Amino acid sequence: MSFSMTGYGQSSLQFGGYKITFEVKSVNNRYCEVVLRMPRDWTIYEDMLRRQVQAHIKRGRVDVIINREHTEEAELAQVLNRSAVRSYLKSAEQLQEEFGIQGELLLRDILSMPGVMEFKEDTHVSVLDQDFKDILEQGLNQSLEALLEMRAREGGFLAADLGRRLNHLKELHAEMAALAPVVVNEYREKLRQRLSMLSDGTFPFEEHKFGMEIAVFADRCNIDEELTRLYSHFEQCKALLKGSEPAGRKLDFLIQEMNRETNTIGSKCNHLTLVNLTLDMKAELEKIREQAANLE
Structure with missing residues (x-):
């Protein structure tokens, strides 16, 4: 399942005369960065809460805000x-x-x-109380569940959009693969016509040299390897989107590789339609890169 790096979760619990609210927000980040804000006398649990967040989230900046306020019953007990x-x-x-x-x-x-x-003494929360520690863990866990639910829901939409764009890339790839052999044939016919127009009978037409020229051109503009690697990258991207592990970084690497292969095809091909197809592919890859940047 693919997860977005953007999400929000909130929960609240009552304990020891306090209403304790938990708010968790996450946005895009290259790494997992956890920022905690809570009452100063609760900071002894900061490392524990940070590890709890990191156990659920692998990438993104996560802001955890924990506040407290006296309940109405505690107010009346003053x-x-x-x-x-x-x-x-x-x-x-x-x-x-x-x-x-x-x-x-x-x-x-x-x-x-x-x-x-x-407030009466029995309404105060002892930060060393095991029950209080459990309450903090429970409240944060409830907020994280809501956060992860939102991240999963948005991640599903992102994965579906990326899947559609990868299918479009496959369509462009199929057109390239069908057109690649035609390029050499068209070049052969154009070169033969050009030589026929220039021939005035003063020099002989040598089929051997003509064949060598075509062979050199065919080798120079051959894009079979690039097309094979591109198709392999498409399949890897689809497998990552269906997997259970965070896919954002691996997708970023594969997109860079697909861009590199597309640039190579654009530099090797000597055909207007192929050039236009590579431009369409680069434009689609840029859209994919922007969307993939939101995935965990």
Whole structure:
């Protein structure tokens, strides 16, 4: 199965008074690059989470974003920190006495100050808790499943499009193969006509030399080897698209080889139709290269 390098997955779980959200995004990259963003006190699990991503994804830049927020139940479980309230009130009195600042603290002002309302101890997540580690693995795995599903779906569309384009290349290849023998025959007839027009009886026509010239031309413009290698590359590309391993890098190599063979055919052929066919093949190969660049 072919996978695209572009995808998105999201999931969320609740644990210890927190709602923990997992967001995974992937885009094209030559290698597998994993970028993690999470609360600072959770970074002890960074290597574990990175390895978890790399176990599923072979190529692409993967951004993993893990956020946390208190659940509604945790919000309701907050308790008043009386020490913090006393400290704020005392500081307000000192400001009035020392600087002559007038005004008074309202209830809503006090409640909005940092540290006045605190969460109970049992609502906090211990980062060393095995259950917490399992939650991180589970949440990331759910996001990765959604990501891989999208990558597989898009990869299927890419593979189908590449298959159609490879079939078009095979059609162009068949036209080249049918036309290749005709090139020598046409050259033979044109050369014979040209010599007949130039002949004024002052020099003899030597069939042996004429045959040697045709043989040299036939050897110079022979494209059988290039056509054979091209067809082999087509079949390898199709096999890669149907396989289970990541095909992006191998496809990139094969496309370069197909371009090289096509350029060789274009330089060897001495026929307008063949030249046009090579141009069509190069244009199609460029489209294939652009599409294959999105595959894992």
